[in-house]
Amino acid sequence: MTSAAVPEHPWLLPGSLAGAAGQARPHPRRTTRDWIVDSLCFLLGLGWVVLATADAASPDPEFATPLPQRWMVPVDALLGLVCCALLWVRRRWPLGLAVATLPLTLFSMAAAIPLLIIYFTVVVHRRTAVALAVTAAGLLTNFAFGYLRPDPALPYWAVTAWGVVISFSVLAWGMFVRARRQLVVSLRERAERAEAEQQLRVEQARQLERTRIAREMHDVLAHRISLLSLHAGALEFRPDAPPEEVARAAGVIRGSAHAALQDLREVIGVLRAETGGEQVPERPQPTLADLPALIAESRAAGVRVNVADLVDAPERVPAAVGRSVYRIVQEGLTNARKHAAGVAVTVGLTGGPGEGLSVEIRNRWPVGGLAGSGLPGTGTGLVGITERVSLAGGRLEYGRDDSGDFRLAAWLPWPA
Numbered sequence: 001m002t003s004a005a006v007p008e009h010p011w012l013l014p015g016s017l018a019g020a021a022g023q024a025r026p027h028p029r030r031t032t033r034d035w036i037v038d039s040l041c042f043l044l045g046l047g048w049v050v051l052a053t054a055d056a057a058s059p060d061p062e063f064a065t066p067l068p069q070r071w072m073v074p075v076d077a078l079l080g081l082v083c084c085a086l087l088w089v090r091r092r093w094p095l096g097l098a099v100a101t102l103p104l105t106l107f108s109m110a111a112a113i114p115l116l117i118i119y120f121t122v123v124v125h126r127r128t129a130v131a132l133a134v135t136a137a138g139l140l141t142n143f144a145f146g147y148l149r150p151d152p153a154l155p156y157w158a159v160t161a162w163g164v165v166i167s168f169s170v171l172a173w174g175m176f177v178r179a180r181r182q183l184v185v186s187l188r189e190r191a192e193r194a195e196a197e198q199q200l201r202v203e204q205a206r207q208l209e210r211t212r213i214a215r216e217m218h219d220v221l222a223h224r225i226s227l228l229s230l231h232a233g234a235l236e237f238r239p240d241a242p243p244e245e246v247a248r249a250a251g252v253i254r255g256s257a258h259a260a261l262q263d264l265r266e267v268i269g270v271l272r273a274e275t276g277g278e279q280v281p282e283r284p285q286p287t288l289a290d291l292p293a294l295i296a297e298s299r300a301a302g303v304r305v306n307v308a309d310l311v312d313a314p315e316r317v318p319a320a321v322g323r324s325v326y327r328i329v330q331e332g333l334t335n336a337r338k339h340a341a342g343v344a345v346t347v348g349l350t351g352g353p354g355e356g357l358s359v360e361i362r363n364r365w366p367v368g369g370l371a372g373s374g375l376p377g378t379g380t381g382l383v384g385i386t387e388r389v390s391l392a393g394g395r396l397e398y399g400r401d402d403s404g405d406f407r408l409a410a411w412l413p414w415p416a
Contacts, residue, residue, distance in 0.1 A: 364404070
């Protein structure tokens with residue numbers, strides 16, 4: 001799994017969006033964008049403090065009546081400067097600052113812009129219920145402000161209406177910014193979740209492919225080793241065989257051992273392949289056309305195999321169906337060599353396009369029980385064949401029939 005994605009230019013984003021998803025902090029570090037925005041807010045608030053103080057100190061104020069006492073003008077300016085300083089920490093404690101400075105909205109003109117910025121921060125960084133509660137409190141103080149600081153040019157209700165409009169405008173703007181940030185976070189999490197799921201699917205597909213290759217190699221190895229055991233057993237029971245037969249059996253044993261080691265090397269290479277490494281080249285998979293070679297190999301090992309091939313248009317058999325038939329016959333011959341050595345095996349193939357392809361491997365049950373070659377069986381061969389046939393949409397049956405023979409039969413779909 002890869003780590004969470006980091007934006008290409010985090011300095012252009014707010015601190016709450018700049019970090020990687022899944023690494024959110026209670027108080028994210030301020031980015032370059034945040035420093036620029038905070039500086040502009042501070043300068044805007046400071047400029048308003050200077051403008052409001054100069055207007056209040058003039059003999060003829062333009063937007064507010066003079067304060068009752070002249071000493072109130074510098075006090076109001078000092079409160080405005082304090083609020084401007086608080087703008088630098090508003091991201092850390094927006095709600096606490098809004099509640100602490102709420103009484104200033106009753107009378108302070110110099111602190112109006114800094115207080116609006118703090119209120120906007122509350123709307124952006126706190127949930128909607130908190131933002132609405134602060135808005136309601138601000139509307140109550142707005143009605144009192146019109147009495148305490150009446151506008152010389154506008155009536156009370158006009159001043160109050162402007163305060164309501166400004167409050168709701170800041171609320172709408174802040175909620176829009178908050179919703180947009182939540183959407184960005186949601187899309188980022190969704191994209192990273194989709195990427196993680198895609199990597200998981202790729203890993204699962206790779207694991208399934210390795211399992212499939214390992215299953216193929218199991219079938220091949222079981223076939224090779226059963227042939228090797230059969231020839232070795234013949235040498236054991238016929239130590240007085242002619243030198244030509246001994247040489248031929250030894251050659252078959254050597255060839256089978258070499259092929260088995262080659263197959264085992266491929267299995268180990270597949271299972272040891274790294275996740276991001278190169279794919280191990282896969283050998284060409286057998287098809288129905290390779291079935292005669294498989295039968296000939298078993299006959300060369302001394303197994304009596306009778307074949308009844310009644311397949312119509314064998315050249316049109318799909319590769320996947322032919323490969324499954326090959327593996328079923330291979331498993332049947334391997335089981336016969338393991339558990340019924342010396343018994344004749346009958347292989348029957350029937351079918352055609354549109355009706356499906358049927359394969360049957362039958363051998364007599366040994367007299368007196370299992371007279372096998374002594375090779376241990378894992379019990380997974382027939383399980384793997386069953387799974388293969390099931391995935392192909394076919395049917396598989398195996399076991400002793402009414403006549404006492406062991407029968408392995410499968411039907412595979414063959415589209416017209």
